[in-house]
Amino acid sequence: MKFLDEAKVYIRSGDGGAGAVSFRREKFIEFGGPDGGDGGRGGDVWIEAVNGLNTLIDFRYQQHFKASIGVHGMGRNRTGANGASVTMKVPVGTQIFEEDKETLIVDLVSEGQRFRLAAGGNGGFGNAHFKSSTNQAPNWANPGLPGEEKTIWLRLKLIADAGLVGLPNAGKSTFLATCTRARPKIANYPFTTLHPNLGVATVDGREFIIADIPGLIEGAHEGVGLGDRFLGHVERTRVLLHLVSAQEEDVAGAYRTVKHELEAYGEGLADKPEIVALSQIDILDEDERRQKVAALADACGKTPLQLSAVVGLGMTEALRALRDVIAETSRDGTAD
Template sequence: MKFLDQAKVYIRSGDGGAGSVSFRREKFIEFGGPDGGDGGRGGDVWVEAVDGLNTLIDYRYQQHFKAKTGVHGMGRNRTGAKGADVTLKVPVGTQVYAEDNETLICDLTEVGQRFLLAKGGNGGFGNQHFKTSTNQAPRRANPGLPGEEMTVWLRLKLIADAGLVGLPNAGKSTFLAAVTAAKPKIADYPFTTLHPGLGVARIDGREFVIADIPGLIEGAHEGIGIGDRFLGHVERTRVLLHLVSALEESPAKAYRTVRGELEAYAHGLAEKPEIVALSQIDTLDADERKKKAAALKKACGRAPFLLSAVTGEGVEAVLRALIAVVEEARQAVPAPTETRWGS
């Protein structure tokens, strides 16, 4: 399935049904009077986070969603039925923005959360509502109110506990494949990873979710390389695992490059807890390991973990460090809610 993390859609709630102009005409009833029913309310447009989705690909093929108009009122005081609602089903972690793509409308972070985007128009009154002592046979009824319409942006940000960051070919996908059941593409050329990936890691009987994103290069915040678009997928993580390849001539420079991109991106990424690891150490001898680990320690201010996802060396220590931060940050899950924009 193709990965799509942003989509623009047009939505419109249903118009209200018109009220009816009608009069009772029954045998043996001398004064029938008005009996026009009210129109039904138009359908609403909802957005709901559901389980089993991990992309917005459905919204590439359909971008217009319109709820049904309310049924018109009828004689004998019959009120029209409400128009059918429309529900946009999206993956957990989806944010809905206004047309300017900057104003956040809602953020759906739990399965079952629903949000009312556009409310249907009210139905019009039938002529029974306009009967007075001086006007006992009103011949007027209200039309239904129009529905609401707007264009919104859907933006998916993956829900994960830990995020992998680093330069291209730092070993992020190899690490994800080694510690989870995920099967990311792995190759010896830059930007092998083109789309974010998720996997569930287990250590000491505990589980947490890891997100892998395409590698960053200097100038990514200006669109160089793949850019920093996918950094949004690690915004929600509780900890970052920063992998620096042992194959880099200067691990310190590689570390500072990625840190600079995280700071330029902002959105709190640079302030997140960070675990630094020198990866792919199976390619170095003991002296080179010490030399590059020392250089990386000087750059990041603490001793980095040493790991090799290929041989498994140091992997468990890194996972335990990650789960310790994750469990400390975890909070009680709030109950799913239904809300209305502007309420």
């Protein structure tokens, strides 16, 4: 399935049905009079967050959502039926914006959350509604009110507990594939990952979701490489796992490059709890490993973890470190 995290959609709620102008005429009935019924209400346009979706690809093929109009009123005081509503189903974590792409309408962060985007128009009153002691034969009725129409933007921000960040080929996809059942593309060239991937990791009986995003390079916040458009998918995470490849000649510089891009992006990413790890350590001898661990520790101000997803070194320790931070932030009630 293709990944799509932004979509433009046109919506329109249903118009209300018109009221009816009708008069009762029956043989042997002494009193006639107006009996036009009211029109039905137009259908609404709703949006709902559902489980089992992680992309907006459906909205590439269907971009117009229109609810049904209300049925017109009829004689014999018959009220028209209400129009059928339309419900757009989106992944949990979807934000809905006005056409300007800046005004947030609603943020759907939990399964089953619903929001009415456009209300249907009310049905018009039939002439029976206007009968009074001074006007016993009104010959007019109200038209139904029009529905609402607008263009909206859907923007998906995946909901995960932990996010993987780093330069291209830092081993993020291999890490995800090793500790979860996700199967991201893995190859020995930059930008193998072209869209975010999700996986569920388990350690000591505790499950949590990990998001892997395409690698960042210097100038990503200015659109270099794949840019920073995918960083929105780690905005909601509780902790970041920053992987620095042991293949880098300057591991400290590699760390600072990604850190700078996180700070330039903003949205609190640079302030999130961060676990730093030197990955792909199976390619180093003992002396090289000590040197690069020391250089990375000086750059990040803490002792980095050491791991290799290919041979399974340090994976359990990394997952436990992520689990502990997630559990701590859950107790504190802090989440973005």
